[in-house]
Amino acid sequence: MPAAGVGSEPRSLEVRRAWPVMGTLLEVAAEHADPGLALAAVRSARAAVEAVDSLMSNYRPDSEISRLNASAGSARPTPISAWTADVLRAALAWGDTSGGAFDVTLGPVVDAWGFYRERGAVPEEAVLDSVARLAGQGGLAVGARAARLERAGMRVDLGAIAKGFAVDRALEVLARAGVVRAMVDLGGSVAVLGDPPAGVAWPIGIRDPRHAERVAAVLHLPPGSATATSGDYERFFEVDGVRYAHIIDPRTNRPARGVASVSVIAPSALEADVLSTTLYLLGPARGACLLADRHGTAALWFLDDGGGGPAVGADLPALVAGAAAAAFEPAGESPGDSGVGRAERNPRAYTRARCDTEG
Ligand code: AMP
Ligand code: MG
Numbered sequence: 597m598p599a600a601g602v603g604s605e606p607r608s609l610e611v612r613r614a615w616p617v618m619g620t621l622l623e624v625a626a627e628h629a630d631p632g633l634a635l636a637a638v639r640s641a642r643a644a645v646e647a648v649d650s651l652m653s654n655y656r657p658d659s660e661i662s663r664l665n666a667s668a669g670s671a672r673p674t675p676i677s678a679w680t681a682d683v684l685r686a687a688l689a690w691g692d693t694s695g696g697a698f699d700v701t702l703g704p705v706v707d708a709w710g711f712y713r714e715r716g717a718v719p720e721e722a723v724l725d726s727v728a729r730l731a732g733q734g735g736l737a738v739g740a741r742a743a744r745l746e747r748a749g750m751r752v753d754l755g756a757i758a759k760g761f762a763v764d765r766a767l768e769v770l771a772r773a774g775v776v777r778a779m780v781d782l783g784g785s786v787a788v789l790g791d792p793p794a795g796v797a798w799p800i801g802i803r804d805p806r807h808a809e810r811v812a813a814v815l816h817l818p819p820g821s822a823t824a825t826s827g828d829y830e831r832f833f834e835v836d837g838v839r840y841a842h843i844i845d846p847r848t849n850r851p852a853r854g855v856a857s858v859s860v861i862a863p864s865a866l867e868a869d870v871l872s873t874t875l876y877l878l879g880p881a882r883g884a885c886l887l888a889d890r891h892g893t894a895a896l897w898f899l900d901d902g903g904g905g906p907a908v909g910a911d912l913p914a915l916v917a918g919a920a921a922a923a924f925e926p927a928g929e930s931p932g933d934s935g936v937g938r939a940e941r942n943p944r945a946y947t948r949a950r951c952d953t954e955g
Pocket of ligand 1: 697698700706711753754755757826831843844845846869872873877
């Protein structure tokens with residue numbers, strides 16, 4: 597099962613390849629009357645993902661993002677490609693839409709918690725205070741082909757959005773090659789093209805966040821849509837029985853608490869990737885407000901306290917016409933016995949009215 601915990605099942609697709617990339621596993625599967633063409637398309641899809649990684653990686657010193665970070669504080673903007681500019685602009689827009697919860701300039705804070713290193717540790721209060729002053733997307737300016745970070749020490753981290761963008765580019769390559777159907781899975785960021793091999797939606801297994809080997813729910817992904825999962829089991833450390841996971845709440849500069857994982861359906865992999873991170877931070881009640889009226893979106897949370905269950909965006913039942921009233925179904929006997937995620941069919945658990953009263 598891929599690293600982020602979503603098991604895809606495109607087994608009947610004729611051509612299927614997997615490679616390690618972006619610190620996780622990339623799986624691409626495609627079908628075409630000409631298997632040679634399918635294989636060529638699958639390889640081109642991989643090349644697109646590799647290209648995104650070489651532009652946006654935090655781990656490659658020569659990536660555009662690493663060069664932007666290294667130039668932070670300098671008066672001269674760093675030249676960037678159209679792709680990197682697209683992702684940075686999308687990130688800034690989502691920062692606004694999320695009310696600041698999603699923030700790609702949290703790099704110095706993520707770094708202070710040690711999530712880029714082998715072993716994390718709770719930083720000293722004074723350290724947190726000083727790195728927090730380096731965050732804030734007001735200090736990131738993005739033009740058509742250049743970007744600039746205002747202050748030295750600032751640092752962009754596209755860990756919550758670049759994978760989704762890469763999956764979208766890979767699927768675009770497959771579509772242009774004329775494949776009949778395809779699936780791209782980059783560590784749990786999944787997008788599908790064409791009709792599923794069987795039925796009306798693509799079944800995607802959602803991992804039980806507390807039992808890696810168990811599938812807690814099956815999500816029905818409509819053709820032309822994408823999904824992503826953010827979980828506290830992906831990258832974390834524990835001190836005195838407290839789990840510190842890699843998604844930072846910008847209000848506290850500490851790892852967000854309360855959610856074990858959230859899986860999102862959205863019209864693109866970029867949106868699914870951004871939303872999974874943001875909805876992890878916001879939790880079900882505030883998160884559902886963000887989804888309300890957002891076309892083609894849905895989310896399933898598993899709470900850290902063992903609760904949870906589906907909360908689904910406004911128009912999902914129409915999107916998954918005929919598959920199920922809700923996009924999610926409990927897998928097997930009882931997902932509840934794992935201690936997380938009692939999955940009830942409750943497709944409109946949250947409404948705009950509830951959001952209004954909560955502000
Ligand atoms: P994901 O697995 O897509 O949820 O992305 C998690 C990664 O996004 C983390 O490892 C950090 O690199 C980065 N990150 C952490 N907190 C935030 C945040 N509040 N907004 C944007 N990116 C974040
Ligand atoms: Mg994400």
